[in-house]
Amino acid sequence: MKRILTLSFAVLCLLLSAVLLASCGPTKGPSEHEHVWDEGKVIKEGTCDPATKAETKGEKLYTCTICGETKTEETDGHVWDDGQPLSQPTCSAEGQTIYFCTRCRKGKTEPIPKSDTHVYRAGDKGRIVTPPTADKPGELEKICTACGKGIVVDEVTIGDYNRQVRTLRNEINQFTNADFNANSVVRTRQEMISLSGRTFNMPPTTPTAQHPRVLFNASNREAIAAELYDSRSKAAQLEFLKYVNNPTTGKLSPAGTRDDGFHNFDADVLNRIQALALDYQLTGNEISGYSAVRAMLNYLKTMDFQTITGDYERQNGFVMYTAACVYDWCHDLMNDADRQRMVAGVQHKCCEGKTNPQGTDRMEIGFPPSGQHSIAGHGCEYQLLRDYLSFAIAIYDEYPGWWEYIAGRIYQEFVPTRNEYYKAGMYPQGVSVYIRIRFTSDLFSAWLLKAATGRMPYDEEGMKQVARTYYCYELPDKEGFASGDNGAPVDDFIVGGRATMISSYLFNDATMRAQLEYFGQSYSSFTTAFTFSASVTEYLICSSGGTKAASDRHEDLPLIQYNGGWLGQIIARNSWNADQATVLMKIGERTMANHDHADAGSFQIYYKTTLAGDTGSYDTYDAAGNKFPHFKYYHQ
Ligand SMILES: [Zn+2]
Ligand SMILES: [Zn+2]
Ligand SMILES: [Zn+2]
Ligand SMILES: [Zn+2]
Structure with a gap:
């Protein structure tokens, strides 16, 4: 028994050693191992010509130290120096190193991989994006100006944070009721009714309880x-x-x-x-x-x-x-x-x-x-x-x-x-001036009621159409057909763009988003013209709905726009180009007075310039009498 075991063991050893030896044996293919190349031998010197900077590549022979197989590789003719950085890599772009040949002075560049070095605005103090808790420090973030990412640059310690919060809370506690006459505040509908002497129905809904x-x-x-x-x-x-x-x-x-x-x-x-x-x-x-x-x-x-x-x-x-x-x-x-x-x-x-x-x-x-x-x-x-x-x-x-x-x-x-x-898909107080105050006010009420109650109070299709209609008034050179009390001349078609911004948000309208990005001044400047321009907060909320600008700002706007209802109007054009011929025809079943004009049955024609237009720029409003031309000629 012992002999059989010994024999078996010997056979096993033989087999094993055969397998091991085969691993670099000349009888096996070169794919069986990873070649280990020696340091190589120059068989042809590379060189370059200082006069022409032309390069002649050299050649080097390498031999595998295990199996003896050989290969040749090209070598540089130039003799490169250690290189100088030409530009530093950033988080969003590779850098470059420049090298010169020490013999012929030829240059070459090579990329330096992107780094994780971010770039911040000078004086950026950072914004706390995560406040600290009892067991975790908070995060202070700066936004990199190169890659646009928010980068956590520092911890916010709970002690420091709480101190600042306490200081603010204490300051707020210093206010008194006397500062605001706070002992008398209207709370109930009944108080509202008795103060005003007017009653309205109860609203059909309430704000959500959150x-x-x-x-x-x-x-x-x-x-x-x-x-x-x-x-x-x-x-x-x-x-x-x-x-x-x-x-x-x-x-x-x-x-x-x-x-x-x-x-x-x-x-x-x-x-x-x-x-x-x-x-x-x-x-x-x-x-x-x-x-x-x-x-x-x-x-x-x-x-x-x-x-x-x-x-x-x-x-x-x-x-x-x-x-x-x-x-x-x-x-x-x-x-x-x-x-x-x-x-x-x-x-x-x-x-x-x-x-x-x-x-x-x-x-x-x-x-x-x-x-x-x-x-x-x-x-x-x-x-x-x-x-x-x-x-x-x-x-x-x-x-x-x-x-x-x-x-x-x-x-x-x-x-x-x-x-x-x-029902007409339009608002009655003129295009440029009162769209931006009054239709924007309508849009705010829609926006507020939708967010507070979950339901849009107005007819959505008709309301969505208003912004699309007023862009049909647009003519070449940022002008537009006159309508009601337009400030004339119209040098920027929809100043501010806030109505367009809110409309594109509420109705997920990519064409209106494209119009906003084309015209809207508030979109990039956030002026303090607070009745016309969006605040940065309104802009961020209105842009968060995921509506991306259409590639064409006239996408699916019709060449012939019909507005029914009380307006009865057609704006027909042959194109949106600078050489367009466009007419506006208005039946005008009703006028809403104020900044609307008594212009039923009027028409306007544009081809290269205004061929037949409407006047009536808003100078002085005179609702009581008829002393001023504006009232006399446009309202009656
Ligand atoms: Zn080998
Ligand atoms: Zn060279
Ligand atoms: Zn960056
Ligand atoms: Zn007027």
């Missing part, structure tokens, strides 16, 4: 945060970071003489406050959130609009609308006293009372907003459809009477009138 719900809700948050890094939103990103990285205190300097009165209105500060409140929603950074609350209360406390020429419900309303965003977006950072002070500040300083020597109401529509009308006039502007409405949505949980009264009026009076307008 915050945020002004302009967006929790389901939009991620997309808004992502839009900040989109390459099309670079201008918005810069503006937003500027606001967030340098929080405003909201304290206004004392009122003084301005071009338009004696006041201290500041649109820029309001845009900054709105951006801070949005940042809190996007990151949970309480430094931004409490900064927004502090700034809004400071603004309300220090605002002093003694006289503002023109329609100063626009300034007062813009303050109220910004307060709506802060109240809603920072709702969980505020206690009952903070909220009551903010509501009181808005009620007493933006809504009630009179400010200028003529004794005009702060809000022309009144407080409660029972004045003016739903067809034309300032009643159709931001004051109700954006400012009162947004504030009513924000404070609904604690002060439900505002929603019940304000939304009640909108659903009862404004929704039916607008659905009548939209």
Whole structure:
């Protein structure tokens, strides 16, 4: 038995050694092992000619140290130096090294692979994108200007963060009820009705029981945060970071003489406050959130609009609308006293009372907003459809009477009138000037009600058509057919572009997004022309819906545009090119007065220039008498 085992073992050893030996044996193919090449032998010197810089390659012979197989390889004729960096690699581009031949001075470059070195704006302090918790430090991010990515550059320690939050919270606690006359605040619908002497139906719906719900809700948050890094939103990103990285205190300097009165209105500060409140929603950074609350209360406390020429419900309303965003977006950072002070500040300083020597109401529509009308006039502007409405949505949980009264009026009076307008797919107050104030106001109410209740209040197809129609008024050289009280000449067809922006967002309209990116000034400059231009916050929300610009800004716009309903109008053209021939024919079954004109049965013709046009530029409005040509010649 022992012998058999020994024999077997010997056979096994033989077999094994045969296998092992075969691994580099001359009888096996070269593929059986990885060749190990020696250091090689020069069989032909490479060289170059200093006169012509022409290269003659050399040759080197290599032998495998295991099996003896050989191969030859070309060698450089030039003698390269160690090289100098020509450009450094970044996160988004390769660098380059330049080499010179020490014999003939010929040069060559070679790429340096991309590095992980990011580039930041000078003075960028970074933005807290993740606040710290008890067991995890937070993240401070800077956005790389080369690759556009957000890069975590530092930790945020809980101690430092909490200190800043506590300081802000303490500052907010210093406000008193007396600062805002906060002991008297309207809370119920009944109070609204007895103050105004007017009743409206209860609205058919209520805001959802959650915050945020002004302009967006929790389901939009991620997309808004992502839009900040989109390459099309670079201008918005810069503006937003500027606001967030340098929080405003909201304290206004004392009122003084301005071009338009004696006041201290500041649109820029309001845009900054709105951006801070949005940042809190996007990151949970309480430094931004409490900064927004502090700034809004400071603004309300220090605002002093003694006289503002023109329609100063626009300034007062813009303050109220910004307060709506802060109240809603920072709702969980505020206690009952903070909220009551903010509501009181808005009620007493933006809504009630009179400010200028003529004794005009702060809000022309009144407080409660029972004045003016739903067809034309300032009643159709931001004051109700954006400012009162947004504030009513924000404070609904604690002060439900505002929603019940304000939304009640909108659903009862404004929704039916607008659905009548939209049967024509057009708005009746002219194209350039009043689209950007009044149709934008309609769009705000649609946007606000959709985000707050989940349902669009208006006929969507008809409302979507309005923006598409006004681009059919466009003529070559950024002009347009006159319509109602257009400021003439029209040098930039739709100034500001905010109506187009909101419309492309609400109706997911790629053609309107393309028009916005072609025309819209607010899209890249974010001016403080607050009645015309979008704020950076509005831009980011409206761009977060995923609508990309169509490649052609006239995509699926018809050459013959028909608008029925009360308007009865055709705009027919043979092309969108500079040599187009275009006519506008208007039956005009109804006129809505105000900035609409009595121009039923009119026509306009354009070919290379205006061959038959419509006049009626808005100089002085004279609703009461007929002293001025505007009223005399265009309205009757
Ligand atoms: Zn070998
Ligand atoms: Zn050379
Ligand atoms: Zn980078
Ligand atoms: Zn007019």
